[in-house]
Amino acid sequence: MKNLYFILFFLSIGNFCSAQVSLDKEKLLDLYQTQRYAEAAIYLSSIYPPETTDIKALTQIAYCNMMSGNLVEAEKNYQKINMIQPQQIPVLFSLANINSRRGNKKHASDYLSQIIFVDSLNFNAYKRLADFTDSTALKMQYLQKANKLNATEADVAFDLSRIYRNSKDYQQAYDVLKIAITADTSNMILQQALLPIANQLKKYNEVIITGEKLLKSGADGNVVMDVGKAYFFLKNYKKALTLFQMLERMSMQNESVFYYMSLCCREMKNYEMAAKYAKLTIEESISPNITAYYNLLGGIYDEKQQLNLATNAYKKGLSYSPNKNSYYRLGLLYDLKLKQPKSARTYYNLFLKSKDLDKDDQPQVDYVRARIEEFAKAKR
Template sequence: MKKLLLLFTFFSLKLTLFAQNTPVVDKEKLFDLYQTQRYAEAAQYLKGIYDNRPDDFKNLSQIGYCFLMAGNHVEAENFYSKAYVLQPKNLSILFSLGSISNKRGNTEKAKKYYGEIVQIDSTNFNVYKLLANLYPLPTDSMKLVYLLKANRINPSEGDVAADLAEVHATHQQYEKAYNVLDIAIKADSDNLILQRAKLPIANQLKRYSEVIASGEKLLKNGADAGVIKDVAKANYYTKKYQKAIDLFKLLEAAAMQNEATLYYTSLCYRALKNYPQAAAYTQKTIDEAISPNTSSYYSLLGLVYEENNQLSLANAAYKKGLQFKVAPALYYRLAVFYDTRLKQGKNALKYYTLYLKSKPNLIADKQEIKFTKDRIAQLNLTD
C-alpha cells in the first residue's frame, strides 16, 4: 500500500512539474495582435513561447502563418519547412510553401510544392489554377494542360476561363475559345471582363451582329478602347462604314489609335469613295507603322559603314534615314561625310545648308552649328 502511495505521489509530482513547464499563451493578447493585424509581433510572441518545441506541428504552422501575414517570407518559409518535415502531405503547408516560393521568384520550387498537392488531390481546382499562372506565356504547353484541368473541374470560374480562351485564341482555336467563354458568361452574365474577352474572338468567327449588340451594351459602361475597336471592326465587316469611322475616330481623339485602327479607317473611306481621306489615313497608317527612331537607326548604320570604309553603303544608309524622318543630325552627318570622306565640297555645302535650315537645337548642338557656319564660309570662298 505504501509503495502504491509513493508511486502515485511520484506521478502526481511529475504531472505538476510538466504543467509548470508547459508554455501558456495569453489568448487575449494573441487575439488582440491578430485583430490589429500586428502579425510580426504575434510571430515573435509565439516564437518566444514555442521556439524550444521544434516537434509541434500546430505551433510551427501558426508561427509560419504569422510571419507570412507580416510579409517576412524568409522566416515564414523556415517555420513552414519545419512543419513540412513533420507532415509532408499537409495541403495547407504545401500551398503556403508554394506561395512563398513563387513570391520569392523561385517558380521551380513552387511547381514542386504544387505538384505534390496534385499527387495528393488530383481534383483540386486551386492548385491547377496556381500552376497555370506559373507559366506566363500563352504559348507554353504546360499552361494549356493546367488550364484545361482547372476548367474541367470548374468551367464557370472566370479567371481560368479568360486565360484558357486567350491560350486557345493564340493557337487560332477560336471556336474552343468562344465556347469556354460562353459557358463562363452564362454562369456570370454580369462579368464584363469575360464579355470584353469574347468580342475579338466573336469577330474572328464572323459573328458580327453579336459583337455589335454586346459591344454597344459594354460601351454604355465606359469607352473601353478594345471594345470600341472590336465594335468598329464588326461595323466595317457589315458595311456600316460611317459608323465604323465614327468609332475609330473616338480612338484617335483619345490618342489611342494604332496601325490597325488607322488601316481600317482608310478602308472605310475607300469603300465610301472618299479617296482624299482614304489616302490621308493610309499615310497615317504608314507613319504609325514606322518607328520614330528608324532614321536614327539608319544614321547609326551609315556611321558603321563609314567607319568600315564602305562609303557607298554609308551614303545610301544616311539618305535612307532621311526618307523616314528629316532629322538635323542626319543632314549634319551627310555634310561631314561629303566634306571629309568624299571630298565633294558642293554636296557638303548643300547638306550643311540643309542642316541649318532644319533648325537644330541651339543649345545642345551649339558646337555643330558653329562648325557648320564656319565650313559654309570656307566652302563659299573656295568656290
C-alpha cells in the same frame, strides 16, 4: 484559399487553447481578434520550446508569423511541420505562398507540384502553377487541366483563352470563354475578351449585340474598336466610321484605326478623306526613330568604307523626316571621302538651316561654316 485557412485557424483555437493549460486563452484570442499576429507569434513561441513537435502549436506559430510578414520564421515552422507530417496540402500551399511572396517561383512551383502529386485533381494548384511558369506550353497545360476541373472559373478561362487566341486557335478560345460567360453573364471582362475572338470567327452580329451593351457602361477603346470592325465587315461603313472617329476624339487613334477609317471613307466615295486617313495610316506605321536607325546604319557602312551604301542609308532616313545629323554626315561624306564639294556644300547648308540646332551643335556649325568659306575661296 487564404480565407479558408483563416476560418480553420480560428475554429482550431478553442481545442488548441483548452488542450494547453499554460496558455492564456483570453490573451491569445484578443491578439487574434485585433490582428496582432507578430505579438501572438512571440507569445506562442514563449510557451513552446524551439524543439517542439506539437503540430497544432507549430501550425499556429507558423500562421501568425506568415500573417505578420515574418516569412523567414513562417517558412521554418511550415518546413518543420512538413518534415513531421509530409505532404499535407494546406502546409504545402502555405510554403508555396511564402515562396511566391519572396519571389522564389522555382520553390513555389516545387511545392505546388508536390500538391499535384498528392492530389492530381487540385484546381488551385494547377491555377497557381500556370502563374509561375514562363513556358507557354506548360502554362497552357496547367490551365487546360484547371479549366477541365472548373470550366466556369473566370480567371483561368480568361488566361487560357488568351493563349488560344495568341496561337490563333480562335474556336477553342471562343468556347472556353462562352462557358465561363454562361456561368457569369455579368462578367464584363470575359465579354470584352470575347469580342476580338468573335470577330475572327466572323460572328459579327454577336460582337455588335455584346459590344453595344458594353458600350453603355463606358466607351472602352478596345470595345469601340471591335464593334467598329464588326460594323465594317457587315458593310455598315457609316456606323463603323462613327465609332472609329470616336477613338480619334479619345486620342486613341493608331495605324489600325486610321486604316479602317480610310477604307470606310473609300467605300462611302469620300476619296478626299480616304486619302487623308491613308496618309495618316502610313505616318502611324513608321517609327518616329526611323531616321535615327538609318543614321546608325549609314555610320556603320561609313566606317566599313562602303560609301555608296552609307550615302543611300543617310538619304533613306531623310526621306522620312529632316534630320540635322543626317545632313551633317552626308556633308562630311561628300566633302572628305567622296571629294564632291558641290554636294557637300548642299548638305552643309541644309545642316545650317536645321531648325533644331542648339548650343551643343556649335562646334559642328563652326566647322561647316569654315568649310563653306574654303569652298568659296577655291572657286575664285
